């Protein structure tokens with residue numbers, strides 16, 4: 001491969017010798033216009049770390065409530081109590097949905113919602129127990145650090161105690177939601193000033209990992225942040241992964257807002273490639289097709305991604321915040337686009353164990 005930016009050649013040599021990407025080098029990656037060279041390097045690292053398999057997961061979402069005390073600017077999912085379309089599921093409804101999930105034969109149930117002050121830890125523990133009773137073999141991906149933060153304060157218990165309880169009730173992993181971008185400046189601009197801070201998000205993740213609860217890591221970009229702010233975020237994630245090794249994967253996702261210019265194709269693809277190159281302690285990088293669209297996500301597979309996330313959706317925050325793709329993507333479509341990219345499709349579980357490969 002002939003790079004048009006000689007810096008990429010130097011960086012490749014450094015990485016081959018076991019070096020890591022520094023912050024200054026990450027900045028140069030964001031500034032390069034050698035998009036094909038960037039893709040070549042990211043794809044080579046993807047091949048080394050994740051091989052030829054591209055995974056997706058069949059999951060079933062139980063959204064327990066869209067009522068939320070917070071008011072993040074990019075969220076059109078949240079409702080105020082009393083709004084005509086505000087909802088909160090009862091424990092019986094949650095149990096019914098868990099029973100229904102059997103039809104989908106999914107390995108994972110995702111349970112999440114807004115910060116609803118009417119719900120307490122007792123409600124969630126019972127919800128988890130009811131889900132486990134109905135589908136004991138299914139792994140539960142439950143809650144984001146935002147919900148964890150709220151619950152720990154509402155119940156006045158430590159994060160350690162909370163994770164003990166959630167783990168015992170069946171939670172295998174929590175989501176990476178609410179990380180947004182750690183920069184306080186950008187969080188304030190996004191209307192997330194009152195939400196769990198970046199520092200606390202990291203502390204919650206480290207505590208979860210120390211209790212055997214896995215999670216993903218994410219980053220919101222294209223919200224007016226600078227490259228150094230993106231790099232600061234990536235570095236904090238890389239450092240925590242060095243300590244715990246319990247992030248299952250990383251996903252960058254673009255900010256969407258009607259009053260804000262959308263990210264460009266170059267930026268989206270670069271973000272995937274730089275995530276792969278910088279996060280040398282992550283095996284899996286996810287292309288978020290809900291935001292990139294299926295064609296964009298397929299292209300991202302040539303720029304470092306090796307996971308396309310989920311098939312089934314049911315009441316989901318991400319769609320309410322502006323994703324333009326269909327809510328339901330059938331297994332066959334996912335398999336086709338992976339095969340078309342010259343890779344091997346496989347279904348995984350929450351912890352990236354391969355359940356089925358489609359050769």
Ligand code: SF4
Nearest residue numbers: 068070072075078114
């Ligand atoms: S993104 Fe989450 S915390 Fe923010 S308003 Fe929406 S539901 Fe609430």
